[in-house]
Amino acid sequence: MRAAARTCFAPATVSNLGPGFDLLGLAIEGIGDTVTARLTADPGVTVERIFGDNGRLSLLPAENTAAIAATSTLRLAHRTEGIALTIHKGMPLGSGLGSSAASAAAAALAVNLLLGSPLKRSELVAAVLDAEEAVSGRHADNAAPALLGGLVLVRSLDPIDILRLPIPPDLFVAVVTPDCEVSTRAARELLPKQIPLRARTENAANIASFVAACYTRDLGLLAASIVDPVVTTPRLGLIPGGAAALDAAQAAGALASSISGSGPSLFALCHTRATAQRAAAAMVAAFAAHNLAAKPVISPADGRGAREVQDPLA
Numbered sequence: 001m002r003a004a005a006r007t008c009f010a011p012a013t014v015s016n017l018g019p020g021f022d023l024l025g026l027a028i029e030g031i032g033d034t035v036t037a038r039l040t041a042d043p044g045v046t047v048e049r050i051f052g053d054n055g056r057l058s059l060l061p062a063e064n065t066a067a068i069a070a071t072s073t074l075r076l077a078h079r080t081e082g083i084a085l086t087i088h089k090g091m092p093l094g095s096g097l098g099s100s101a102a103s104a105a106a107a108a109l110a111v112n113l114l115l116g117s118p119l120k121r122s123e124l125v126a127a128v129l130d131a132e133e134a135v136s137g138r139h140a141d142n143a144a145p146a147l148l149g150g151l152v153l154v155r156s157l158d159p160i161d162i163l164r165l166p167i168p169p170d171l172f173v174a175v176v177t178p179d180c181e182v183s184t185r186a187a188r189e190l191l192p193k194q195i196p197l198r199a200r201t202e203n204a205a206n207i208a209s210f211v212a213a214c215y216t217r218d219l220g221l222l223a224a225s226i227v228d229p230v231v232t233t234p235r236l237g238l239i240p241g242g243a244a245a246l247d248a249a250q251a252a253g254a255l256a257s258s259i260s261g262s263g264p265s266l267f268a269l270c271h272t273r274a275t276a277q278r279a280a281a282a283m284v285a286a287f288a289a290h291n292l293a294a295k296p297v298i299s300p301a302d303g304r305g306a307r308e309v310q311d312p313l314a
Helices: 065-076 099-114 121-135 143-148 184-189 197-216 219-225 232-236 242-251 273-288
Strands: 005-015 024-040 044-051 082-088 151-157 160-165 172-178 256-259 266-270 294-300
Touching: 005 099, 005 143, 005 172, 024 065, 024 099, 024 143, 024 172, 024 294, 044 065, 065 082, 065 099, 065 121, 082 099, 099 121, 099 143, 121 143, 121 160, 143 151, 143 160, 160 197, 172 242, 172 273, 197 219, 219 256, 232 242, 232 256, 242 256, 242 266, 242 273, 266 273, 273 294
Parallel strands: 044 082
Antiparallel strands: 005 024, 024 082, 024 151, 151 160, 172 266, 172 294, 256 266
16 A cells, blocks of 8 residues: 655755856765655645744745645646645755755655656656746756765756766765855856856866766866856855865865855865865864854765655654
8 A cells, every 4th residue: 555655855965066057966965854745635735844944934835845846746747646745954044055955856756755656766856946946046956966866967957967977985075054144046146147268168177177087086186176266256255254264174185175056055075084074174163263153064975865764753
């Protein structure tokens, strides 16, 4: 007999990774969102409860990314069941760690399992993408790794084409989230409307060398590829102490560091867990010097994607 409820967790994600604006993203361990989907008698999707958001998120299905993804999953599967969602937010809003994508990915997978898995996991990316478009624009650099895990390159959105990239062994990521918030929409408004040809060419070269470094396991080349003056430079002004924190990570031995998504979270790629811990501590200290508390997360760079878990309320 089919289960009446399924619960899934989807991880936080680090996106852009320097030059890969809207193209590159990876899943991290230790932080994310959990969504329970249960069958109801009436058709359509409802949001019953949300925990951990301090009352900020909407219960209206058309304004909630988990509900939008659930609705899209039903549509893609050509199903009409009634679904009620309970959402547990495990990360701060506006953190640059794909909060909206995590809720959407967890909901899409939970609903798909509830329906008997009529859709492949790769097909669920479209449902999460619908949710992302409603709140922050149509981009899959958070949606794809939240669902699939690992490191991804978004080759195309129409049609959706996601490539998994190999991750050099023993690569770790230190992520630090300061106690401030950056709106994705506000961060996008800072981006230049025109990019000089030379900057565009340099950025393309850095993306290409990043991919090459992944396949050749060349950590030096990987570090040299995390460069992006076009997007990172204007956004750093939105993060008090951000530049100092990035410098502190490098001084602590990180291979490279930059902004995660639109910020304010920062990430540092490191060749060992111990180095990642030092880099995280250095970034936390740098933010403290600017009167901002910050929370660190240390994760293998090859984090897992969305998966079924036990209902937190069970």
